[in-house]
Amino acid sequence: MADGWIDLASLVANSSGSKSPWDELATQIGKEVYVDVAGWHLYLRDMTAAPGLKMHTALAQQLGPQSTKRVSEVEVGAVLKKVPVKLGAGKTQLSLYDVVPAMCLGDLTRILEDYGRR
Numbered sequence: 001m002a003d004g005w006i007d008l009a010s011l012v013a014n015s016s017g018s019k020s021p022w023d024e025l026a027t028q029i030g031k032e033v034y035v036d037v038a039g040w041h042l043y044l045r046d047m048t049a050a051p052g053l054k055m056h057t058a059l060a061q062q063l064g065p066q067s068t069k070r071v072s073e074v075e076v077g078a079v080l081k082k083v084p085v086k087l088g089a090g091k092t093q094l095s096l097y098d099v100v101p102a103m104c105l106g107d108l109t110r111i112l113e114d115y116g117r118r
Contacts, residue, residue, distance in 0.1 A: 020057075020060075020061065021064070022057075022060035022061050022064040023060075024115075025060040025063075025064050025067070025111070025112075025115045026054075026056045026057045026059070026060035026061075027045075027056075028111050028115070029044055029045075029056040029059055029060055029108065029111060030043060030044050030045025030054070030056030030057075031043070031045070032104070032107050032108075032111060033056070033059075033100065033104045033107055033108050033111075034100070034101075034104055035047070035085065035096070035099040035100055035104075036099065036100075036101050036104075037087070037099060043056075044056040044059065047085075049083075055083075055096075059079075059083075059108075062079060063076065063079060063108075063112055064112075064115070066112065067112040067113070067115045067116035068116050069116070070113070070116075071109060071112050071113060071116070072109065073105055073106060073109045076105060076108055076109050076112065077097050077105060080095060080096040080097035080100060080105070081095045081096075081097040082095070083095060083096035083097075084096075085098075085099055
């Protein structure tokens with residue numbers, strides 16, 4: 001994952017079976033948010049961000065701290081634009097923002113808002 005959108009080494013090191021404060025948020029993201037490729041839906045729980053780290057977990061750990069304040073779709077979209085997604089075994093790379101439908105961007109923002117209200 002080029003561009004270092006988050007400190008992946010730290011996240012992978014901290015995800016070795018221990019509970020994270022963002023586990024529940026990650027579960028919700030993984031159940032509801034997906035990428036759409038030619039009509040096929042690939043849920044973030046099934047995507048890998050880095051070896052040993054699923055995309056829904058990485059996003060929860062990155063976006064979770066922001067959920068304590070009101071977060072907008074623009075802010076969430078800005079984070080997703082920094083997350084590279086390799087397609088075709090790396091022949092093409094798009095941002096996560098480019099492959100997540102607008103509806104899912106809205107869902108992700110709502111999930112963060114709901115989580116932050118707890």
